[in-house]
Amino acid sequence: MSQEAKCPMSQEDQALLESGSMTDPIISARPRPYYAAMREHDPVHWDEKLGMYLISRYQDILTIQQDPITFSVNKGYHTQQAKGFQEEFQDILKRDGGGYFPDAIMSDPPYHTRIRKLMENAFTAHRVKELEPRITKVVADLIDSIADTGAADAIHDFSVPLTIRIICEQLGLDWDIKDRIQRWSIAVTAQIGRMQDREQMVAHAREICELQQYLIGKMKERKDDPREDMISDLVHAKIQTDDGTVETLTFEEAVSLVRALLIAGNETTATALGNLFYILATQPEIAQLLKDSVDDDRLLNRFVEELLRIEPPVRGLSRMTTREVELGGKTLPAGAHLLLMYASANDQADVFPEPRSFDINRPNIGRHVSFGGGVHRCVGLALARMEIKVAAREIVRRMDNIRLAIPVEDITYLPTVATQSIERLPITFTRR
Secondary structure (H helix, E strand, O other), X not given: OOHHHHOOOOHHHHHHHHHOOOOOHHHHHOOHHHHHHHHHHOOEEEEOXXXXXXXXXXXXXXXXXXXXOOEEHHHHHHHHOOOOOHHHHHHHHHHHOOOOOOOOOOOOOOHHHHHHHHHXXXXXXXXXXXXXHHHHHHHHHHHHHHXXXXXXXXXXXXXXXXXXXXHHHHHOOOHHHHHHHHHHHHHHHHOOOOOOOHHHXXXXXXXXXXXXXXXXXXXXXXXXXOOOOHHHHHHOOEEEOOOOOEEEOOHXXXXXXXXXXXXXXXXXXXXXXXHHHHHHHHOHHHHHHHHHHXXXXXXXXXXXXXXXXXXXXXXXEEEEEOOOEEEOOEEEOOOOEEEEEHHHHOOOOOOOOOOOOOOOOOOOHHHOOOOOOHHXXXXXXXXXXXXXXXXXXXXXXXXXXXXEOOOHHHXXXXXXXXXXXXXXXXXXXXXX
């Protein structure tokens, strides 16, 4: 057991562990004291209001990721989806959204192995590399469009439109849906966020119906007329098994994967870019570090890794135990619902010394768990890294003196436990 776990419990930590919850908007927005209390005193912590065990330590998360059968993504994710309103949510999608399509990628081996191989057709190294010049131009054009204004909302004027533009190009979608994509993303993320009431669930379900009907139309077009885009890659994906059988995706599986690419590719990257602006605006020394590293590709890659570690775009994802199992000194029953707290694990001092220090020279800089791990490691991680790197590089080449236009304590976050996404981030800056 680490020294961290042997510290006596303060009254503040005791109060947090007894009455705190990730459903509390104050804790959700500023969660680090809650994370630290769990890591030190109760690393597998039962959050009564959330109805989940919060897994806060790095090694316990690695243990879970190495055993996808005992710790089921399929059961964890789909049990959490639209929690409390699942039957009604599914009925709405079946009636008005073309069908209820469970997320095929959020599954367990061996089914997941087949889905993953078919999905990887859309993420070849060649395709990702080909996108870099286009993404660079999109980023540069967007910055140039706001650079002379001296003020902007880093979320709504940059992070969201940038990721929407890029995901539309990747998938081959119409740019005229740009205003709908953020609404769709919030609606889908809310289903695993555990903070919506019934009225919000119904409103979100309607948004998802609109999203699915739109995607189904585009996928039917690509079935008859394939193009050079990710939707075509998935609709026509094929792999050959060892016995010579050719495997393809069912249409239902393909719909769920296209939907996942659109939402995950937009929401998480927009969150990461918002976090980038937040750090540059509040820590000038890090902005200077980025400027000093911008022409060194190796250092720039390390900058991106440390950004992902210190401010992970995904706060945590769920699992469910399929048998009784011991974890972190506790015996969990079969059917225990877990939330893997990636942001907490990335903050663990005996894994990442001085974790709140932004250090691109960390010897273990790539060991963060921001992309998950094991068989469920993020399939789009190469593309996400590249988008963040290009954005970071072009921001410091074109913008200077980035500062917050509001007090730090006035920053608000979207109400979800799945991500820690800044709602709005007014900044000031000068053109370089």
